[in-house]
């Protein structure tokens with residue numbers, strides 16, 4: 029309806045016309061609210077609204093300008109009426125809250141912001157900007173003679189902000205250009221209804237879009253989280269994260285920094301390889317952020333590159349030329365601890381907005397947890413490997429019970445574990461004051477003998493006293509080093525010394541040296557300390573075993589002495605037999621344990637005589653057949669006694685058969701040749717020899733030559749000829765040496 033028709037009707041029939049006008053207004057609004065709820069496309073909805081508003085207010089033209097939240101510019105959205113050139117972009121700098129200047133963490137100031145000149149605005153643009161930023165409804169008339177608005181094409185206009193509960197999303201302009209009719213207050217009120225409906229439509233659509241994009245984002249994140257759980261390496265996690273990020277936030281370069289102790293590991297993610305110099309240039313801005321996040325001073329920054337080929341991105345040389353203009357950085361945190369940071373860099377100015385920050389932060393949370401999980405898993409795997417190596421080693425060092433062998437293998441394994449070429453093991457001596465070198469490798473004898481160390485003195489002494497490990501990068505520069513010139517001559521630099529503790533009592537120290545300065549990591553210190561506790565068990569076992577053997581031997585000696593008190597003429601005989609038997613046994617390929625068995629059997633072979641009547645044992649005359657038979661029972665009695673004692677059981681067969689003869693005419697079973705145990709055959713040779721060579725109460729010892737002849741005579745009949753040969757060779761050698 030034209031304005032002319034409308035006004036003539038008002039004059040003719042005021043009551044009816046008013047009613048009709050009210051009806052039209054209501055039906056327009058009703059149509060619009062139906063459009064609003066019908067899910068119409070936003071642009072179409074705004075087009076219908078602006079058309080409707082223009083008609084309702086009988087204006088020449090009407091249009092919407094909407095705010096672009098990223099650039100903070102008003103841009104045309106829908107218009108009705110006069111076709112003319114209108115402002116295309118109205119920047120609103122005074123209300124611009126660009127992320128780049130927001131001064132909040134996560135964004136670097138973009139150097140171009142202040143330098144970039146704003147495009148000049150025409151008078152209409154200035155009017156629109158003032159109306160929008162003033163957030164006030166504005167009635168413009170020609171009467172406003174502000175020189176700023178000279179040149180505005182409106183004769184009269186209403187400018188209304190599209191206000192939602194929280195913000196202004198745009199501006200509605202209703203204007204007359206070709207005629208002077210001013211707008212009334214009623215017009216303003218009616219226009220406000222349209223403006224509010226439009227604001228609702230814009231807001232509603234924004235929310236719908238946001239919701240949709242969040243849902244898409246969540247779906248992608250969900251997928252990412254699922255893929256994260258299958259990834260075993262940090263590089264894999266970072267690669268996946270950037271695969272996702274490149275879909276939602278355009279950027280050219282990504283960096284992930286992970287902190288461990290005093291080290292920072294940087295992963296650069298780019299489509300192409302970068303030169304080290306370029307990496308430095310591109311990430312200078314990260315230094316300060318990284319230092320701020322890292323609670324300890326960073327000793328070393330190590331870098332690794334991850335390529336994501338197939339991504340469409342600027343060629344890297346162009347990235348260097350154009351420089352990084354924007355970057356987005358957020359910390360990676362796990363339970364309030366900063367474990368690193370993640371960064372995106374772009375060559376565009378203001379490349380990142382709030383939505384990017386939100387999505388980026390969500391990703392960083394997900395990545396933090398995944399990184400921590402992988403780190404824990406890697407740590408556990410490494411520990412399991414270390415523990416299994418330690419287990420193997422501990423099995424190996426406990427496989428021998430000879431203390432010196434145990435100490436040697438502790439030194440060898442320490443060097444192997446620490447990749448060092450020199451190691452020494454010192455044990456606290458019997459006085460408890462000195463550390464005595466008990467095993468070493470790679471160190472000169474002169475160094476070891478010239479460096480006595482007291483407990484509590486120097487580096488090693490304090491390790492023992494304080495029961496704590498010490499690592500030194502370069503001992504030549506450490507004031508605690510005791511023998512500085514010897515240390516320098518020995519070319520020692522890095523040192524790691526760990527105490528050996530037995531039930532928290534220090535018993536020694538393991539020290540590994542390197543020839544170049546070396547900073548042993550906490551992990552290495554822990555590893556050698558754990559090994560030292562295994563070593564401690566092995567040392568204790570070996571010492572206990574040696575002690576037990578001593579006690580065993582003294583007990584056996586006491587038993588042997590008991591026999592000799594019964595049978596006075598055999599005084600010293602058992603000990604002699606033991607010595608001869610061991611000498612022979614060493615000529616055979618026998619184990620240490622077998623030799624030990626023969627040793628004790630030598631001492632105890634006649635223990636069965638305890639069960640023989642004293643009259644028989646001490647009888648000087650020839651024995652009666654019954655008495656001889658009784659005496660012949662002593663091997664059986666002896667074996668019976670041995671079998672009762674667990675650790676003497678092995679000796680029993682040797683005792684039982686020591687009176688068997690090689691030709692099978694001996695007793696108790698008449699075994700012959702190899703059927704007689706080797707140990708028993710050896711005992712027989714030693715026994716026979718000693719009974720001839722030693723003085724007896726009833727006769728003097730036979731002379732050497734006579735004994736040798738007699739031995740040869742019984743070789744092959746009474747005694748094993750091979751053993752006799754071996755034994756006589758030993759005796760001859762000794763006889764020549766001593767001349768006796």
Ligand SMILES: [Fe+2]
Nearest residue numbers: 633634686687
């Ligand atoms: Fe005997």
